[in-house]
Amino acid sequence: MSEKETDVSDDVLQFHRVVEDAPLEKLRKVLAIGMNVNAPGRLGQTALMVAIAAKNLEKIKLLLEFGADPELTDRFNATALEYAVDHDFVEAVQFLIKLGVDRGYRPKYPLKQVHYDWDFLESMQVPMPEELRGVMSEDEWNSLSNPRDILEEHGQNPSVEPLITQVQSVECLQFFLDAGDDLCLAPAEIQRDYIGLGSTTKFQCTKKEYWSHKSPRFGSSNPEVMGNPFWNDMVKLGCNAYAARKRFKDDNPFSNPGPVWCYDRFGATLTQLSDGRFVQIGGEHEDYYDPDFCIYNDVVVHDGTGEFEIYGYPKEIFPPTDFHTATLVENAIYVIGCLGYVDQREIGVTPVYRLELDTWCFEQVETHGDIPSWLHRHRAQFDASRNVITVEVGDVQVSKDSDNATLSPNTDQFELDLGSLKWRTVDHQPK
Missing domain, CATH: 2.120.10 (Neuraminidase)
Known part of the structure; x- marks a missing residue:
């Protein structure tokens, strides 16, 4: 699923490529000349999210040193911590939780409405398994495998859920439990x-x-x-x-x-x-x-x-x-x-x-x-x-x-x- 893009400046795209690929010292020099560390890139990603996807903890720390806001969200309301959880980046999960960022309970910023690419979603429609025929109707299966009404409602009235629900390893789970999250949500x-x-x-x-x-x-x-x-x-x-x-x-x-x-x-x-x-x-x-x-x-x-x-x-x-x-x-x-x-x-x-x-x-x-x-x-x-x-x-x-x-x-x-x-x-x- 994707959202319609607005223009992202070449400067921001180049900055994010530095975050993703360049040596740490080059990133430090770019930040030192006054680059906006929180400028959103593709799909609203911040430089901090790019560094997390690249699994580079030193760049994460450097970006935070230069004012990166770990509570900002992309266009789908995902935070830096959600990126760390999705990439099962254990060290980043531990680091961000220790910073005290929201763990999916009380976002710092208002949630954004989300617009989905319905042509793409419908192209991904999954046929109903033979084992379920007679148990539910074709319409019931279609509503489950491509729940357009639910996604539209969620996009117009977005909500958050505890990020412990998305953990992919016992190591990441433990950090959430140490912070007070409920094990049964994992x-x-x-x-x-x-x-x-x-x-x-x-x-x-x-x-x-x-x-x-x-x-x-x-x-x-x-x-x-x-x-x-x-x-x-x-x-x-x-x-x-x-x-x-x-x-x-x-x-x-x-x-x-x-x-x-x-x-x-x-x-x-x-x-x-x-x-x-x-x-x-x-x-x-x-x-x-x-x-x-x-x-x-x-x-x-x-x-x-x-x-x-x-x-x-x-x-x-x-x-x-x-x-x-x-x-x-x-x-x-x-x-x-x-x-x-x-x-x-x-x-x-x-x-x-x-x-x-x-x-x-x-x-x-x-x-x-x-x-x-x-x-x-x-x-x-x-x-x-x-x-x-x-x-x-x-x-x-x-x-x-x-x-x-x-x-x-x-x-x-x-x-x-x-x-x-x-x-x-x-x-x-x-x-």
């Missing part, structure tokens, strides 16, 4: 590497074990240890339910209805404990129209070396939960908010649960005060000095009927006092 494959998974390449369970354990189920106690050969394989492989069906020749979900248990999920949380373990909670697989759509209420505890334990719960103790937050507070994790199934959602209610880490038992937490309502896709952070969890952004459900639900962006910041269990509205955030 790409799934990088999360798997970070917690010690990813070495298994094929199923170990038998066909009989697949058919015995293919279906999700709730636990019968708080908690119930629920590992079995098929579920264990799914955790180790990280594959989707479709791949499992294909492996065991269960590829007609209409003759064998019901979802296949799957660990490839959206909206799960992954929390690192001080002893090196990791706790993944809930999440969903696929969208509502898919035969393997399921929202989970389980907990998977990883030891960091590839071993893990799966715990299940009665849905009355801990319901199916996705797009929540999981906040570590001493020896417990507070699970706040949820999207859930339609019939779970209650206007004016924010579900809060506490997972005790010594027993792995869940307990519902009754709260009061200025309750945020049915909240999901939000962020949460614990302030130990005040014993409060701060919640912001995300979406809230503001109405509900049998067929439709109206969601609204959460424009408020809330605090939950863990001593009094009272919510209060802290601040109204601009949209």
